[in-house]
Amino acid sequence: MNLQINFILPHWMYWLVLALLPLLVMLLVDRSFRRGATVSGGDTTEVPGGSSEADYRPPGNVLTSVIDRISGFFGRYVAYWSLIAPFIFTYEVVLRYAFNSPTNWAHESMTLMFGMQYLLAGAYALREGGHVRVDILYQRARPVNRAALDLATSIFFLLFTLALLASGWLFFSQSVSDKWLFGASYANEVSFTEWAIQYYPVKFMLFLGALLLLLQGLAQLIRDFQSYLHFRRQHDGSRGFSSLMVGMAVLLAVWMAFEIVNIVTTDYDSLALSIEYSLERVGIGSLTLLMFGTLMVVLVAGLPLAFVTGGLGVLFLYLVGGQNMLNLMPSRIFPMMTNYQLSAIPLFIFMASVLEKAGIIEELFDAVYKWMGGLKAGLAIATIIASTLLAAMVGVIGAAVVTMGLIALPAMLRRNYNPEIAIGSIMAGGTLGILIPPSILAIIYGVIAQQSVGELYLGSLLPGLMLAGMYALYCWLRGTFNPRMAPPMPVEDRVSTTEKLRLLRNMLAPIVLVILVLGIIFTGVATPVEAAGIGTFGALIVAALHRRLTWPNLHAACMTTLVATAMVMWIIFGASIFVGFYILQGGQTFVQELISGAGLGPYAVLALMMLLLIALGMFLDWVGILLLAVPIFVPLIQGLEFSGVWGLPGVAPEDVSLWFGVIYLVNMQMSFLSPPFGYALFYIKGVCPPSITMAQIFRSSIPFLALQALGLVLVILFPVLVTWLPNLAYG
Template sequence: MNLEINFVLPHWLYWSALFFLPLLVMWLVDRSFRRGGTISGGDTGEVPGEAPVARYHPPGNLFTALVDRISGFFGRYVAYWALIAPFVFAYEVLMRYAFNSPTNWAHESMTLMFGMQYLIAGAFALREGGHVRVDILYQRARPVNKAALDLLTSVSFFIFTIALLVTGWKFFSQSVSDRFFFGASYANETSFTEWAIQFYPVKFMLFFGALLLLLQGIAQLIRDVQAFRHHRRAHGGSHTFSTLLIALGIVLGAWVLFEMVNIATTDYQSLAGSLENSLSGLGIGGLTLVMFGTLMVVLVAGLPLAFVTGGLGVAFLYLVGDQHMLNLMPSRIFPMMTNYQLSAIPLFIFMASVLEKAGIIEELFDVVYKWMGGLKAGLAIATVIASTLLAAMVGVIGAAVVTMGLIALPAMLKRHYDPEIAIGSIMAGGTLGILIPPSILAIIYGVIAQQSVGELYLGSLIPGLLLAFMYGFYCWMRGTLNIKMAPPMPVEDRVDMKEKLRLLRNMLAPIVLVVLVLGIIFTGIATPVEAAGIGTFGALVVAALHKRLTWPNLHAACMTTLVASAMVMWIIFGASIFVGFYILQGGQTFVQELISGAGLGPYAVLALMMVLLVALGMFLDWVGILLLAVPIFVPLIQSMSFDGVFGLPGVSPADVSLWFGVIYLVNMQMSFLSPPFGYALFYIKGVCPPHITMGQIFRSSFPFLGIQALGLILVILFPALVTWLPNLAYG
């Protein structure tokens, strides 16, 4: 009997759903809040949190208030699109296996939907402070100097945003018609699948997202000016440095305006005094120094990473090339916003948020604590185990560290745990989300390095579990050697086996969810993106079973997902321009020749890369490091032979890329714990009691950093830890 269902989603229905569904959800959410609905759980977005401090908040004006409302409306509007994806991917898998009717439109529709969401969400993330900045000098500056730095570095933001606005409009107009919008050559451009959806609404979001971002940036500039004036009046002392920063900002701003006039009024002949094409004669060695030296200087000034890399990428496109090279911008961003694999990022973050709102994470910790609490350092071991299970559910670092900090840290401090053991176990356990499937970093690495995400997931499973065991063993050893540092659970708090089994029954649904998500990935039943969609659908079911599937909770999960995924994707957009241009100029070949010309063996080159990655991890976030380093490192590693050291087995040439990918993931775990700017250090600081100092947090990270370094060495020396499981599964 033929059960095939050949339904293809009509274009009008797709666009209607994207247009009308958010309006319906807005009405339902607002009605629920009016009736007294509340949000369960906390905020576990992938954004570093810090203890609230008293600081000046610029009042803004009518314009800033209007722009905030516009950004808020469109951010909320596209955030609710995330509710569609779980049902579409569940439908696709059902059709494929139950009715032998696979679809292309399901994958393509969701990929394009998330691509549009990333672009529109940039302004909302900027309003909410969700874009990651590197606070090396910025946090230590006086308030007046900090305000001056904000004004100075905003030049890079406007370079990036205005260039995207202009080139995005041209990119969009060319896909509509050769008769309208000044377009040419790509009339009514459609996708290459049988669904043949029009691309121009998607490409329009490059322009529209840049427009929203520009408006929000102008509003932020107004507030920065107000903050500068306030701090200049309120604080005494010398203002020489801040005045110099403002003067430099004015000069740079004037130069940008002049170059905009040059672009608007000329084609192939620049105006006198223009710097267009002024660096064209610079060799690749000099260009490397200029590009990355400038990057480091601007990074430490505190501008969000996405706009640092994006703005500098635009500047060098113009200075080394010419105004026509700026049209590379949308052609670099569009493939990223429509990349199918990257669609798993918002889905896994959404899954994490739904589970947190459902109270699953809190229940998970309670169950593990009751089972393990009788051991010496049992509470710290329970934290590591719960974090490992949590990593297998969500793959989101911030969610794990913040949530376990809120739940486990008070419990350990109440039972007189040494703060350094308590904090270290939470941070180390939380970072397992970067390694244990479904890791979001593995998804992005797979896209950049052209490596199978499924193989990366299988390859990272054993190293992840090995590190979790090593964390737990270290906690047990410390508790055994000095019971006062990590005392076991008091006898009166322990429960019998019957109660333990009853508690375990409460975890049946989330455990089934973990097995389902990882099982369908490892068995090849579904792609990681489909697994993320099905996992999110399962998370909604679990939330419903726990009677936490409410409109306020869905709203909170959607908004958390929006800010977190926008932060990641805008860093990818900015870095793809910067790194893409550098590679286009021959930078990849230059670095490879520089390293290979040093006469180092393969393992020495690998060790050098590891040191460089650890150093970068002290200052940059994980997405930035990946976009800057991986495109250069991976081709060099793939060209080398690793035959083993100390008589140990080597790595098959076919497995080198996979092996290096997992080594990279383990190394990135270290970046989260590396003082002075590892993000886990600041995640945990945001939920620590006031008496816990940053010095204590730094000290608590050192033993676990040592364990991570040992894990890295083991993975390098024994590559079978990585390759055995993927080879077993995929041959």
């Protein structure tokens, strides 16, 4: 009997579902809220909380209010698209194995859907403060100086968005019928697949996303100006720095307006005072110092990382290659929009949000805590075990640190745990999401380094479990040698064996999800993206079983996913322009020749890279580090031979790329705990009692940083920790 199902999704139906489904969900969500429904749980977004030093909120005006509404509508509209993907990927896998009927549209339709979502979500994330800043000096500045910095650095934001707006329109118009929009290259362009979906609606999102981002940026600029006037009136001290920044902002705005006139009125020749082509003949060494020196200066001024790298990328494109080179922007962004592997990012974040709303994470911690509470430092060990299981479910670092901070920290402090042990165990356990599959960082690394994500997941599993064991052992030793620092659960609070067995039911759902997601990846049944979709589908079922699958909870999960995904993807977009231009100018070859010319051996080169990554991790976001360093480091590492040190086994040439990838992931764990600006330090600060100081948080990270450094050394010295499982599975 032939059970094959040969349904092919019509193009018109695809666009119709994307257009109408969000409107239907909006109606259902709003009706649910009107009837008194509320959101369960907290917030698992991976966006660090901002400073509350200056409580002043600029009032805005009618224009900013309208722009906020527009950004809010589009953000909410595309956020609900996330509800579609779990069902489509589950449908694809079921049809492939149950009916021998793989589709030719499921993967492409969801990849393009998420690509459009990334672009349109940027404005909403900007409105919500979701784009990551590097607050090295910015948060320490006086309010009036901070407002002046916002005005000055807004020029880089405008450079990025205006260039993307113009080049995005050209990119779109060339893909649509010249009957309508005078496209010159591809009339009615379609994808190079059997499904052959139209590309021009997808490419239009480059223009529309830039337009929405530009509008929201203008609203933000108005508020920044209002903040500047407010704080200037209140400020009693010197106003020299703030006046200098505002004056610089005015000069840069005039210069930018002049260069826009130059672009509009000229093609191959520049106006007399234009700086177009002014760096055309600068050597790669000087260009390296100029690009990365400027990057560091602008980063510390507090502009979101995505717009720092994107704006500087546009500036150097114009200074070196002229206005025509700005068309590099969409050609760098579009491949990231349409990259299939990156679709796993929003799905895993969505799964984390749904599980948190379902109360699964709290039940998981409660069960582990009551099982382990009788041990010395049992509560800290339970936190690390629960964090390990949480990492294996969601792969989202901020979610684990914030959620476990909300659940485990009060429980430990109530039982007189030393705050440094309590905080350190939460932060260290939370960072396991970097290593334990399904790590989102591993997905992005695999895309950038052209490395199999499945192999990375297998290679990082043992190092991740090893580090989890080291954290737990450290806590146990501290509790054993000094019980007052981490006392065991009081005898009267402990539960019987029967109760412990009953509590195992609370762990059944998360354990099944872990086995489901990792099992289908490791056995090759499904790709990591499909596994993310199936896992999210499973999370929805679990939420329904817990009576938490409500419209308000789905709304909250979708919006959390949107902001966290937009933050990651816009950093990728901006950094890909900056790094892409640098590599195009020969930067990759320059750095490789610089390192190889130093006469260092392979392990010395690796050590130098690790030190550079640790230094970058003290100041930069993990996505920014990946985009800046990996494209340069990976080709150099692949050309080196690692034959082992001190008589220990080396690494086979075919395993070097995988081995370095896992080493990189271990190193990035350290970036989350590295003072002064590791993100886990600020995630945990947002949920700590006011009595916990940043100095205590910094001190609590030091022992676990040392353990991570030891783990890094072990993975370098014993490559088998990385290569054994992938070689066992893939040969």
